[in-house]
Amino acid sequence: MKHALNLYRRLLGVQIRSQMQYRASFALELVGTGLIALFEYASLALVFERFDNLGGWTLGQVAFLYDMAEFSFGIMDMIFAGFDPSLFGQNVRRGTFDQLLLRPVNISVQVLGSEFTLRRIGKIIVGAGIFASALALNPVAWTPPKALLATLMAVSQVAFFGGLFIIGATITFWTVESIEVVNIFTYGGNYMISHPMHIFPAGLRQFFTYIIPAIFLAYYPALYILELPDPFRLPAFAPWLAPLAGLSVLMAALAFWRFGIRYYQSTGT
Amino acid sequence: MIRVENLSKHFKVFKHHRGAMGTLRNLFTRQYNLVQAVNGLSFEIQPGELVGYIGPNGAGKSTTIKMLTGLLVPTSGELSVMGLLPWRDRQKYVARVGAVFGQRTTLWWDLPVIESLNLLQHIYKIPAASFKQNLDEFRTTLELDPFLDTPVRALSLGQRMRADICAALLHDPEILFLDEPTIGLDVVAKERIRQFIQQVNRERGTTVILTTHDLSDVEKLCQRVMIIDRGKLLFEGQLDALKAQFGGKRELLVDFAEDYPSPQIEGAEIAGREGGRVSYRFARGEIAASELIGRISAKYRIRDLEVREPQIEETIRRIYEERLLEN
Ligand SMILES: Nc1ncnc2c1ncn2[C@@H]1O[C@H](COP(=O)(O)OP(=O)(O)OP(=O)(O)O)[C@@H](O)[C@H]1O
Ligand SMILES: [Mg+2]
Numbered sequence: 001m002k003h004a005l006n007l008y009r010r011l012l013g014v015q016i017r018s019q020m021q022y023r024a025s026f027a028l029e030l031v032g033t034g035l036i037a038l039f040e041y042a043s044l045a046l047v048f049e050r051f052d053n054l055g056g057w058t059l060g061q062v063a064f065l066y067d068m069a070e071f072s073f074g075i076m077d078m079i080f081a082g083f084d085p086s087l088f089g090q091n092v093r094r095g096t097f098d099q100l101l102l103r104p105v106n107i108s109v110q111v112l113g114s115e116f117t118l119r120r121i122g123k124i125i126v127g128a129g130i131f132a133s134a135l136a137l138n139p140v141a142w143t144p145p146k147a148l149l150a151t152l153m154a155v156s157q158v159a160f161f162g163g164l165f166i167i168g169a170t171i172t173f174w175t176v177e178s179i180e181v182v183n184i185f186t187y188g189g190n191y192m193i194s195h196p197m198h199i200f201p202a203g204l205r206q207f208f209t210y211i212i213p214a215i216f217l218a219y220y221p222a223l224y225i226l227e228l229p230d231p232f233r234l235p236a237f238a239p240w241l242a243p244l245a246g247l248s249v250l251m252a253a254l255a256f257w258r259f260g261i262r263y264y265q266s267t268g269t
Numbered sequence: 270m271i272r273v274e275n276l277s278k279h280f281k282v283f284k285h286h287r288g289a290m291g292t293l294r295n296l297f298t299r300q301y302n303l304v305q306a307v308n309g310l311s312f313e314i315q316p317g318e319l320v321g322y323i324g325p326n327g328a329g330k331s332t333t334i335k336m337l338t339g340l341l342v343p344t345s346g347e348l349s350v351m352g353l354l355p356w357r358d359r360q361k362y363v364a365r366v367g368a369v370f371g372q373r374t375t376l377w378w379d380l381p382v383i384e385s386l387n388l389l390q391h392i393y394k395i396p397a398a399s400f401k402q403n404l405d406e407f408r409t410t411l412e413l414d415p416f417l418d419t420p421v422r423a424l425s426l427g428q429r430m431r432a433d434i435c436a437a438l439l440h441d442p443e444i445l446f447l448d449e450p451t452i453g454l455d456v457v458a459k460e461r462i463r464q465f466i467q468q469v470n471r472e473r474g475t476t477v478i479l480t481t482h483d484l485s486d487v488e489k490l491c492q493r494v495m496i497i498d499r500g501k502l503l504f505e506g507q508l509d510a511l512k513a514q515f516g517g518k519r520e521l522l523v524d525f526a527e528d529y530p531s532p533q534i535e536g537a538e539i540a541g542r543e544g545g546r547v548s549y550r551f552a553r554g555e556i557a558a559s560e561l562i563g564r565i566s567a568k569y570r571i572r573d574l575e576v577r578e579p580q581i582e583e584t585i586r587r588i589y590e591e592r593l594l595e596n
Contacts, residue, residue, distance in 0.1 A: 003394065010391055018379035021420075095373050098340050102375070103392050104364035265342045265356055267280065268335065 004109045011113025019118055026119060034122030037070065041130050055199035057228075060137025062196065065222050067134045068150075069194035071127035072157035074120050076165070079158070081115040085168035085182045092172055093269060107261065108254070111169075138226055146225050149239060153221040156246030157193065160217050163246075163253035164189045170253075170260035173267075193218040198231050213245035270444065270476055271314040271337065276346035277500070278307040278332050306332040308500030309346070314478065316443070319470045321491035322480045325589050329500040330480040331370075334448045337478070338368045351443065364393060367437030371449035374429055375436050376421040382432045383417045386439065393440035400439060407435040410465055427458035434462065438469065445469065447479035451486055463489055484582050496588060503588060515584050518550040520577040521561060526570040534564050545572075 019026055044066060048059045082088065088111070091097050100110045140146075168182040189212075197205050197219040208214040216238060223230055224239035281301040307329040314320055324330055335341040336348060339355030339362055348354065353362045369375075376385040390400045408414055411431040416424055424432065430450060437445060447466070451459045467490055470477050481487060487494055487508065494511060496504040504511055525532065525545050533539070536556040537549040551561055558576045565571060 007391055010388060014377060014380060014384070014388065018377070021379060095370070098335075098370075099373065099375050101340055101359065102338060102363050102368055104360045105392055106360075262342075265340065266344075268332075268341050 004106050007105055008109050008113050011110070012116050015113070015116040016118055019116075029119040030122040032122070033119055034126045037074075037123040037126040038130075040070075041067070041126075055196050057196050058137075060134060061222070061226055061228070063130070063134035064138060064226060065196060065218055066194045067127060067131040068153060068222075069157060069190060069218060071124065071131050072154050073161050073190055074124040074127050075154075076158045076161040078117050078120040078124065080112065080162045080165045081117040081120075082111040082113065083162070083165040083169040084115070085165065085172055085186070086179055087115065088169040089172035089179060092264070095269065097264075098269075101265075108257070140225065140227055149221050149242070150225060152240075152242050153217065156217050156242040159246035159250040160193070160214065161186070161190065163249040163251075166250075166253040166257050170257045173260045173264045189214065196222075212249065213241070214249075216241040216245040270316045270318075270351060271312075271478075272347070272349045273313070273337075274311045274347040276307060276310040276333075276336065276348055277305070277344045278329075278336060278341060279344045280304040280306055305500050307336070307343075307497075310497070310500070310502055312495060312502065312505055314476060316476055317470070317474050318493060319467070319477045319491050320479070321487035321494045322478055322497065323482070323484070323487060323494060323585065324480075324497035324503075328497045330497060331448055332500075333497070334368075334370075334446050334478070334480060338366065338446055339363060364440070365442060366444045366446065367440070367442035368446040369430075369433050369437045369448070369450055371430065371447070371452040374421060374433055376429075376432060378422050379420055381418045381420055382413065382424070385421060385432075386436060389436055389439055395440050399441065403439050403441070404435075407438065410468065411435050412461075426453050427455070427461075430454065430458070430462060431465075434465065438475075441473070442475065444476045444478070447477065449480055449482070451481060451483055459483065459486070466490060484585055496585070498589065512579065512584060513553070515588055518552050519558065519579060521549045521551065521558065522575045522577065523547050523549065523565060523571055524573040526572045529569055532565070532569055534561065534568070536564065537561055 041063075044063070045059065048054070048062070053059075054062050077084070088097075091114070096114075100107055100114070103110065164186045168186050171182050172179065192200075192208055193214050197208065197215050200208075205215065209216075220230075220234070220239040221242050222228070230238070280303070282304055284300040284302070310329075310333065322330055322333070332341065336343050337350060337355060339359050342356045350362070351365060353365075355362050376382065377388065380388075386404065389395075390397075395403075408417070411434065413431060413435060416428050416432075419428075421429065421432065434447075434450065445466075450466070451462055454462065463486060466477060466479070469475050479486065479490070492507060494504070494506070494508055495502060496511075504515075520540065521537065523532075523546065525547065528545060531539075532547060534549065537551040540548045540550040542548070549561070551558075562574065
């Protein structure tokens, strides 16, 4: 375990150093991803100007949910970049993945250490800035439990999105042709948790409550922090289920991942 | 050290239908062809051996190496290397073996070679002293110094191969697997790699298994060869035994001092002639070369002569083509 952590640190160092070799392109991408993020927020705000509210939620409230998801996704995208399905699928086809299997280190640690997209920092910084301004739009009093829950929310969402990436990466052991399907899966998950869940049909919402517990990752913590009433009358501890939901998705994903590796070892590329 | 018994690997290659409807059909029908890449292989390899593993394209060499290195799980049969089951005991196992796949690299593409090697020290937990000693040695024998600070992406194929072989040996593996280590290299680079492999095998006692399409690799390096085709072992044993068993006939080339229309000789047949030069073919064991030369010089005037041994290439080609061992 200690060996794995130590190694992870070194592999990250390698990633960062090799990205710095292409300094100019690094800077460009940094600015680029930041600008794209800014543009996305701006278009959201524009859409909002026309409708004024979304399912009864104000711009500030929706922005809180949306920005939190964007911010967490950005962080996840940086940390879990090695599991990015399209990149990972390529590595499997090219045989790079075989090289990882030939080394005496935990395979997930190696995949995590195989890529670290530092340039996402641009997006993360913009996301954090916009998240801060979204907070300013919400006239709620901050308390220590709320701050704690907001932090848990971000961490749990990172785990959740990471789980989606791992599931997507695992699917590429079976097929690369359906990489689009895999993407719908990851980006669909992002869409679900960045919108107030009461706007979705009951069936879909129940799926994301009882099957994939995404509702506890964003919607319920948001209700608590923004002091909104719960239309579905779940118990009062529902917002605090966020870490459990994030962790369980990540654990399920890792179990699927191990199953996928066994499958890969029986079929090769 | 390596024990393989009745080992098989069969791949299911699913039929793919194209288009939107095709994708749906792929989901439900799952028709497939069975490719028997390796089919009932049995052999043993003792510590310190240097074994050449050859066979035509698609014979199942890489598939075997992948099973031996734990990348693939066998479909059936037994496989035990140093008492371990490679795919199941992956981490413990790969710490004790080294592998080079000629077509790809283990090194980090954007890193200078030396940094990749340093990283491997941590990956394999190599004690500093033995790391330094090994690295110093390989730097000289593989002549790594000119490109130690070059990023791997900028290396020539020969340089990259040397760096990769060095990388596979730093942790003192007990077995080294090489899948086409000389592919795409020029004659000089090949020779250098061969010498190095031989040296590692002799001086460090490392067991080496290498696949190749270049038979001079086998001829110069291996005491023992295994020939595989269509997933089955065609031959397994000493190179000399292979030659004796299947080696075609020897050849005697004679330059005559005069023009003889048909210089027939008992015990050999005329295989061809070019001006004053005639080539005879004769079988080892039936007649000695000296005897044959004696018979010829008794009847004709000879200017010059040369005995040619059957080429290993020729022998192997005949085995592949005629499948001499089938049945
Ligand atoms: N992952 C796979 N899925 C399906 N078929 C495979 C797979 N890997 C190999 N094969 C098939 O198995 C057979 C043996 O392939 P293998 O790569 O072991 O041959 P090889 O002896 O290494 O050939 P070469 O000399 O061309 O490298 C081939 O018919 C190949 O198409
Ligand atoms: Mg091969």
